[in-house]
Amino acid sequence: MxxxxxxxxxxxxxxxxxxxxxxxxxxxxxxxxxxxxxxxxxxxxxxxxxxxxxxxxxxxxxxxxxxxxxxxxxxxxxxxxxxxxxxxxxxxxxxxxxxxxxxxxxxxxxxxxxxxxxxxxxxxxxxxxxxxxxxxxxxxxxxxxxxxxxxxxxxxxxxxxxxxxxxxxxxxxxxxxxxxxxxxxxxxxxxxxxxxxxxxxxxxxxxxxxxxxxxxxxxxxxxxxxxxxxxxxxxxxxxxxxxxxxxxxxxxxxxxxxxxxxxxxxxxxxxxxxxxxxxxxxLPARPGPAVAPRSLSGPLGLAWRLQRTTLLGWTAGFLGVGALFGGIAKGAADLVGDNQQTREIVERMGGQQGLAEAFLATMTGLLGMVAALYAAGAVLRLRGEETGERAEPVLAGAVSRLRWAGSHLALAYGGTVVILASGGLALGLTYGLSVDDPGGQLGPVLTAALSQVPAVWTLTGLAVLVYGLFPKATPAVWALVGGCLALGWLGPSLKFPAWAMNLSPYSHLPKLPGADATAAPFLWLPALAVLFAAVGLVGVRRRDVG
Known part of the structure; x- marks a missing residue:
């Protein structure tokens, strides 16, 4: 052997x-x-x-x-x-x-x-x-x-x-x-x-x-x-x-x-x-209950479950930023001397109604521009659900595409109102306390923050349009939002031409608080947002998912 x-x-x-x-x-x-x-x-x-x-x-x-x-x-x-x-x-x-x-x-x-x-x-x-x-x-x-x-x-x-x-x-x-x-x-x-x-x-x-x-x-x-x-x-x-x-x-x-x-x-x-x-x-997800709550019986409850952490985080962030800048807004009028150049910069950014109010208008405008980042992310969550192959099991049931998409869009549009209201509330309250007039300042500043909603909704609708018609081009949404942010942040102080500033929906809003407001932009901007979103949803309904 x-x-x-x-x-x-x-x-x-x-x-x-x-x-x-x-x-x-x-x-x-x-x-x-x-x-x-x-x-x-x-x-x-x-x-x-x-x-x-x-x-x-x-x-x-x-x-x-x-x-x-x-x-x-x-x-x-x-x-x-x-x-x-x-x-x-x-x-x-x-x-x-x-x-x-x-x-x-x-x-x-x-x-x-x-x-x-x-x-x-x-x-x-x-x-x-x-x-x-x-x-x-x-x-x-x-x-x-x-x-x-x-x-x-x-x-x-x-x-x-x-x-x-x-x-x-x-x-x-x-x-x-x-x-x-x-x-x-x-x-x-x-x-x-x-x-x-x-x-x-x-x-x-x-x-x-x-x-x-x-x-x-x-x-x-x-x-x-x-x-x-x-x-x-x-x-x-x-x-x-x-x-x-x-x-x-x-x-x-x-x-x-x-x-x-x-x-x-x-x-x-x-x-x-x-x-x-x-x-x-x-930091794994905590195990859920053995039986799903009734809130998860529909697409809206599922969308809320997926996006609630993000919305709450943005809300807390806007509360903190609003409180921070509301506390220093009083100093906008405390300039050394009477420098006309500084006054012109602040007024170009926030209006000609006084330095303190112009600063508040600048801050509410900044909150509005940053809120578009939240809205864009909420819309693009739809694309993430598609590419992650989580949308198909939902749509395989009795849920229509429009109902599924609409659930996420409800949080995109509604969440914008929530985070802007939180930022305006903190900004107005802390500024009012600094000038010993919280009751008189809270309302105008909160209104100014909410006045940014039509512009944010316009960009949200544009994001829906890109997602619905050109899903592979959805990263371009961030470029569009970033462009509007750059125009609003840099354009007024550097005197960008009017045609360039008018490319941003924020340029068409009145500079509140303090400025005279007309109803026109609060009508045609939401109408444009609805048009963009409608076209995008038609694309979602007709194209292949994924």
Whole structure:
């Protein structure tokens, strides 16, 4: 007989955790071949071209110096934009964009990372990819590299465009790195949120809440001091962006804060992804009752169950922001001297009915523009239900497409009213308390906040139209909303032409409180919103689902 010798045990092979990263990176770049260039070009060219607008509006050094002095001596304006560190053209560009641009770069980054991590797991595509030779950390690495590349392109475009416009190269590079560094940091924070949460929507909401808190903390710190030296400002990544001080004696060491925070967040994300199963999360959904409540017997109850956390989070956020800015609104009239330039800026943004009321009108307008982000997300939840293959089981029963879509749209339209009412309530109440007239101020400010509803509904209807007729183009909805936000935030102070401002529905609303209001925009804007939504719902009814 022939002896059979047992084979020696196979040596354990260390898994290739990063295997397939290059392939996933190419796939992510291909999928984002429209979204990333749109974000980078829109934001980068806006920053690079803003210097020409400042040169046209404030064409003398004396005017720019007067603007800088006025802004630095006004707590309300510092809360909005931060302090001015230099009255040069480059310094004014950095003043306007170091905070606002950093927020937009962060939004771009969190959308990229969540899309290629948690969203891939939620839809089941990552499980199919992981069945091949794909390392455990490869999807996260590819997502972070995609966001890093987008932010590097943004920084390069800002630095190169600003330098070619004649501004100092060092300041141009610092401004680009400030925005790119903030975006990269929030990409890493979004990676952490993607490990903690069970859904892409919740991951975006959690990272967005951190971003909103960072902006609010920065605003509170800048309102308290005139040199960005408040501990609150230093506690916020958005505050780091302005404290890098482009064009004003750059503080290059601030970049180490971005580097350290990004590294810590990325390491945390890698540690978390190694300790969970694919598709699982560290904050899983609580098990539901054995018997579904009666509220889930229809599509409206299901839509509420899916979107209630988001709506409650937005409501709490608007309450906090309204209280913050209501508390500093009184300072809008406390300007040093009688600077006509500052008055003109505030009046172009909020109307000519007095500085305090103009500031309140600016704040309610800002709440209205931000509310469109909630509404767009609520509408696009329909697309998420389709691509996640959760819509088909619902529609396979006795639920019609219009009833299913209408349930989510009810929360999009109704939720807009709720969050704007909460923001207006907090804004009016805190401002009224600061001027010892809560009863007299609450009503007008609340009305001003609710007056933004027609414009938000118009953009909501436009989102429904895009979703219904062009479902694969739904990411373009964010570009439309972001464009309106940029027009409202930058257009008045930089004197954008009337035809450009009129592209935004917000430009057609009266600047309440205090301004004379006509009924016309409150009639034709909702009518336009209904038309857009009707056309979109016709598309939903006729096209294939998924």
């Amino acid at each position: 022939t002896a059979v010798t047992a084979a020696p045990p196979a040596r354990a092979v260390r898994p290739r955790h990063l295997a397939g990263t290059g392939t996933l990176l190419r796939l992510a770049l291909r999928r984002d071949r429209m979204m990333i260039p749109a974000w980078v070009l829109a934001l980068g060219l806006s920053v690079s071209g803003m210097g020409a607008s400042f040169e046209a509006v404030y064409d003398t050094a004396a005017q720019r110096a007067g603007l800088a002095a006025s802004m630095n001596h006004n707590g309300s304006m510092r809360a909005l934009y931060g302090p001015v560190f230099s009255d040069s053209v480059g310094g004014l560009v950095a003043w306007r964009m170091a905070g606002f641009g950093a927020v937009l770069a962060a939004v771009m980054s969190l959308l990229i990372v969540v899309r290629h991590t948690r969203e891939e797991e939620e839809t089941g595509r990552q499980e199919l990819l992981s069945a091949a030779v794909v390392g455990r950390r490869a999807p996260l690495t590819a997502a972070l590299l995609t966001a890093l590349l987008a932010n590097a392109l943004l920084a390069a475009l800002i630095a190169g465009g600003s330098a070619l416009s004649g501004r100092p190269a060092a300041g141009s590079l610092a401004l680009g790195l400030a925005l790119g560094g903030t975006g990269t940091l929030f990409a890493a924070l979004a990676a952490v949120a993607a490990q903690l949460t069970e859904s892409a929507r919740l991951a975006k909401g959690l990272t967005g809440a951190v971003l909103g808190l960072a902006f609010a903390v920065r605003a509170a710190g800048d309102a308290a001091t005139d040199g960005a030296g408040s501990p609150l400002t230093w506690a916020s990544p958005v505050g780091w962006s302005e404290n890098l001080r482009p064009y004003a004696g750059e503080r290059w060491w601030v970049l180490l804060l971005f580097l350290a925070a990004t590294a810590l967040a990325a390491l945390a994300a890698y540690a978390l992804t190694a300790r969970r199963d694919l598709g699982m999360s560290f």
